[in-house]
Amino acid sequence: MGKRAAIIGTGQTNHCSSREDVNEMELVYEAATAALKDAEMTIKDIDAVVLANMELFEGRALPDMWCGEGAGAFMKHAFKISTGGTSGTSGAISGYYHVASGLFDRVMVVGFEKHSEGDASGGMALTDPFWDRHIAAAAIGNFALSVSAYMADRGVTEEQSAKVAVKARRNACNNPHAHLQMPDLTVKEVLESPILAYPVHRLEMCPQSDGACAIIFASEEIAKKRCPRPAWVRAAVTRHDHIYLGEVKNRLSTMRSLREAAKAAYEIVGIKEPLKEFDVAEIYDPLTYAEIAWYEALGFCKDGEGGMLIDGGVTQMDGELPVNPSGGVISTNPVGASGTIRVAEGALQIHGRGGKRQVPDVNLALVTGYGVYCWSDVLILSSKPY
Amino acid sequence: MSDHVERMVLQGKVDMHFSYAAGKTASRFFVELRDRQRIMGKRCPLCQRVIVPAQLFCKECFVETDEWVEVGPEGTLVTFTVVYHKENHHPKEAPLAYGIIKLDGADTSIVHFLSETEVTKLDHGMRVRAIFSEERKGHILDIECFRPV
Numbered sequence: 001m002g003k004r005a006a007i008i009g010t011g012q013t014n015h016c017s018s019r020e021d022v023n024e025m026e027l028v029y030e031a032a033t034a035a036l037k038d039a040e041m042t043i044k045d046i047d048a049v050v051l052a053n054m055e056l057f058e059g060r061a062l063p064d065m066w067c068g069e070g071a072g073a074f075m076k077h078a079f080k081i082s083t084g085g086t087s088g089t090s091g092a093i094s095g096y097y098h099v100a101s102g103l104f105d106r107v108m109v110v111g112f113e114k115h116s117e118g119d120a121s122g123g124m125a126l127t128d129p130f131w132d133r134h135i136a137a138a139a140i141g142n143f144a145l146s147v148s149a150y151m152a153d154r155g156v157t158e159e160q161s162a163k164v165a166v167k168a169r170r171n172a173c174n175n176p177h178a179h180l181q182m183p184d185l186t187v188k189e190v191l192e193s194p195i196l197a198y199p200v201h202r203l204e205m206c207p208q209s210d211g212a213c214a215i216i217f218a219s220e221e222i223a224k225k226r227c228p229r230p231a232w233v234r235a236a237v238t239r240h241d242h243i244y245l246g247e248v249k250n251r252l253s254t255m256r257s258l259r260e261a262a263k264a265a266y267e268i269v270g271i272k273e274p275l276k277e278f279d280v281a282e283i284y285d286p287l288t289y290a291e292i293a294w295y296e297a298l299g300f301c302k303d304g305e306g307g308m309l310i311d312g313g314v315t316q317m318d319g320e321l322p323v324n325p326s327g328g329v330i331s332t333n334p335v336g337a338s339g340t341i342r343v344a345e346g347a348l349q350i351h352g353r354g355g356k357r358q359v360p361d362v363n364l365a366l367v368t369g370y371g372v373y374c375w376s377d378v379l380i381l382s383s384k385p386y
Numbered sequence: 387m388s389d390h391v392e393r394m395v396l397q398g399k400v401d402m403h404f405s406y407a408a409g410k411t412a413s414r415f416f417v418e419l420r421d422r423q424r425i426m427g428k429r430c431p432l433c434q435r436v437i438v439p440a441q442l443f444c445k446e447c448f449v450e451t452d453e454w455v456e457v458g459p460e461g462t463l464v465t466f467t468v469v470y471h472k473e474n475h476h477p478k479e480a481p482l483a484y485g486i487i488k489l490d491g492a493d494t495s496i497v498h499f500l501s502e503t504e505v506t507k508l509d510h511g512m513r514v515r516a517i518f519s520e521e522r523k524g525h526i527l528d529i530e531c532f533r534p535v
């Protein structure tokens with residue numbers, strides 16, 4: 001067990017389809033300065049910087065090199081974490097490790113992505129050069145493969161999936177940073193949007209956004225001194241599965257990496273009934289069906305009952321366990337930042353600074369990250385250090 | 387069965403396109419170059435350095451720069467090289483000369499081509515002057531090169 005560490009500040013840019021008003025380093029700077037302001041710190045207070053980003057999506061090799069100074073990396077300990085879709089949560093976990101190791105007291109993590117500048121599908125086409133690349137390049141078809149199996153296995157319906165899209169885009173209206181805010185979206189509209197890859201409709205997918213998100217981690221002594229209500233990291237677990245599509249067993253239906261990561265994290269904190277014990281969850285939902293599958297993988301319900309949670313309103317803002325008050329990845333997806341945003345939103349709920357998206361009395365928050373079925377991160381944040 | 391197999395090596399190529407937003411500060415730098423042939427820096431309110439090309443924020447003080455300052459077009463050659471070997475990604479045919487130039491009035495330097503490719507005619511500390519391109523597009527190559535004065 002490492003030393004205690006907490007999140008004491010967060011900052012986000014406004015996320016949208018194109019932030020043409022700033023270059024990528026300036027986007028990072030915007031999030032970093034917002035987090036410093038939130039933590040009432042200056043850059044001089046920060047000991048180390050961790051950056052999270054998808055390599056190559058924006059046509060910059062070594063994005064940490066080109067954007068690090070935007071996070072105040074000048075003359076500091078700084079490096080980048082890149083683990084695909086989980087980059088943002090893995091970056092946050094790395095920030096936590098820095099403090100938990102006892103070697104650093106104040107660490108800033110910045111996740112960022114500027115999808116508008118590059119070619120995410122091109123970046124995805126730079127995966128394994130022997131097997132996948134020539135057949136299953138790009139993300140949407142890859143998701144769709146799993147969704148069609150999941151529907152067949154578990155009997156999840158199109159309507160249940162569409163309800164997740166409606167929930168996400170409505171919640172996003174309470175989040176001033178969110179990209180897709182759609183207060184009047186209906187199930188019918190979701191299902192009438194074009195099918196991108198069977199059986200996935202456009203409005204069931206996450207968008208591609210420009211945005212950055214920064215988090216400040218602090219040691220116990222500093223957190224207690226500087227933050228009235230720190231968000232303590234109680235567990236941070238990462239699991240990697242096989243990478244070749246043909247080897248990942250039952251993908252969405254099982255999501256073994258998420259299941260295993262959650263199991264380990266719950267054990268650390270002593271969580272027995274996640275649906276009852278967590279006050280809020282910010283989970284990485286790349287598309288609607290995934291959110292329902294994650295309900296099952298995270299133990300909110302039994303396998304095959306995920307659709308019933310959305311039907312019953314259990315995960316709505318006024319339900320037993322609000323899932324993604326921020327609108328989630330389905331509403332906002334600057335991919336290298338998407339995981340960092342989940343962690344920041346979880347922390348924000350504990351800080352009690354969630355504004356219109358605040359869930360009342362949050363003491364325990366669940367946060368997850370996801371990378372193409374192969375990688376999962378799970379963090380548990382708490383208002384109490386132990 | 388023999389252990390000998392033909393060694394398979396696959397070729398890879400991915401066609402990708404990018405568009406890089408410069409941001410408001412670099413945008414103004416480019417517009418000044420294109421429309422007025424002026425090289426602009428911005429001053430940091432804390433350390434007082436004039437940073438060139440102009441930047442939104444001072445990377446050392448982590449505050450926004452606030453005062454626009456015209457610098458150059460003359461300056462001092464801090465260092466230089468002449469490249470003789472060929473590379474795919476070289477912007478010009480070899481031999482090509484480039485250097486680091488500290489423009490008059492600036493506290494940081496810029497990297498640019500030199501018109502002179504004869505090493506013996508280049509010197510550290512020599513005075514150079516920006517030569518602007520005839521056709522300017524709002525790009526760092528709106529300065530064609532620096533020429534010894």
Ligand SMILES: [Zn+2]
Binds near residue numbers: 431435444447448
């Ligand atoms: Zn300065």
